[in-house]
Amino acid sequence: MNILIIPHSIWTGMPGRFDCFINRLKKRNHVHVLSWDMPYPLNFENLKNFRMACRKFRRKIEKNVMVHHVSRPLVFPPFNRNIVGKQIKDIIREYDIDVIFSESFLWDFVPPFDEVPVIYDMVDDHMAFFRNSSISGKFMSKFSRVEGAVIDQLRNADHTFFVSSVLKERYGDMTEYSSVLSNGVDLELFNGAEPTKYAAKLSLDNYDCILGYVGYFGEWSNLFESVINLRNFLEKYNAAIIIAGMGPDVERLKSTLKSERLIFTGMMKPESIPSLLKTLDIGLLPFKKSPYTDAASPIKYFEYAAAGLKVVSSNLEEVKRIKFVNTVFFEDINSIENAAKEALNMDFNKSELKKSLRPYDWGRLSKQLENLMVGAYEHRGMGR
Structure with missing residues (x-):
């Protein structure tokens, strides 16, 4: 399969949950990972040539893994969502993406739901985190439309994975199909x-x-x-x-x-x-x-x-x-x-x-994820 992964934060190289999945998914699949700039690259050249800037950051980092740099030329997330969404659709079509695995909690990076199956991975209670954060944190949450991004994916994804049973109890009613997929260990x-x-x-x-x-x-x-x-x-x-x-x-x-x-x-x-x-x-x-x-x-x-x-x-x-x-x-x-x-x-x-x-070995957890991706792809292909 061709899998597009949208991390929940910038891919810094520090190992996290999606890295553990990538290490196993890449053995049998082609994995594509989104990357982006923070803070916003707001300058004339990026506004003028953001498509070219996006393309020059596409690079294969190892066998079966490619990173796609996505341009965010505008300051306001509602406008960036359309621009980023267009770039994601271009990637889907150019690389024949079969399924999206999204950890995003940013409005800009909510994936399109009308192209291929979307698996949403809720890795933390982002809304609870920002509700109990500083004034600046609360502002950034509102600015980045965290709650809207999370709820939109919960309601529209083909399947939602919750990293904990506590999260499923809190938000499972918002989803049509969901299950718990814990973190694990090698x-x-x-x-x-x-x-x-x-x-x-x-x-x-x-x-x-x-x-x-x-x-x-x-x-x-x-x-x-x-x-x-x-x-x-x-x-x-x-x-x-x-x-x-x-x-x-x-x-x-x-x-x-x-x-x-x-x-x-x-x-x-x-x-x-x-x-x-x-x-x-x-x-x-x-x-x-x-x-x-x-x-x-x-x-x-x-x-x-x-x-x-x-x-x-x-x-x-x-x-x-x-x-x-x-x-x-x-x-x-x-x-x-x-x-x-x-x-x-x-x-x-x-x-x-x-x-x-x-049950918490990353190999087993990755197999559960991969099986569900295949099922979602086949289900969507039958005309859901």
Whole structure:
């Protein structure tokens, strides 16, 4: 099949959900991915030659994967939707696209529904996120018409995937056909990981217990508050925290708290994560609880489990529903220390955890996605 993927954000190369699908879909299909500029490239040359600018950014980056750069020459999303939609239709026709897989929450990038089947992938509760954001965030949500973009796709897509059961409960009534397609983990990658790779490099033998937190550390990550509340635990149990990733909370922590028990690795390559995680005793998932995080399906949660770790997590609704046996939950960030103590002393059935993980392998999830794409294409072809 020829598949057109519309990411939910600019394709930066940082691995996310759609990257995991691309890595598997490209083996049997031709995958086309949209890319675009931020901020808007508002200048005379782009206004004059936006079609030429679009074409020069079309490039094949690897076998069966092509990136199409889409021009957004106007400031106002309602006008850009028509221009972007025309470019998407050109791609559909020129490359014989069979199906669109859209993660978009921007009005500009709502795909046309009258050309080929559209599978909408709701990866987060974007509306809940912006409802609880700053004034500037609320403004950008209105400006980008986030709610309109999401609802339009929920109502018109041939099928909607929700990344969590919480999202399906909230928005499933808006769709004609929908199901849950969770985030997952590359189990094969973890099976081949070398757990001692980072022990010497990070001087981990100096500690009796290693905690870790991996991801992007925005305000909702609770990184700063977690470390502050774990300081006594780190001293008492001769422990350290590996912090792998980037974000505002990392910089805040570095500038506020100096400690040899905090080990910062920065961003790491995806293939390095399994070996790093296997050096840990406890994985941290202390997100601030909100309607947005309650509906999340954190990839790192599945990766912690694949590494065989104990997990300390805030009381997130979707994470609780997954029911992995390796997790200790806490209600308030002030009680994260007690949760870490409980996790340190807990035992769990690793065979049961491995069995629970199997449905979340990216290979299985990608096969479900591919089967539904084929079904949607055949259904639309029969005259739906």
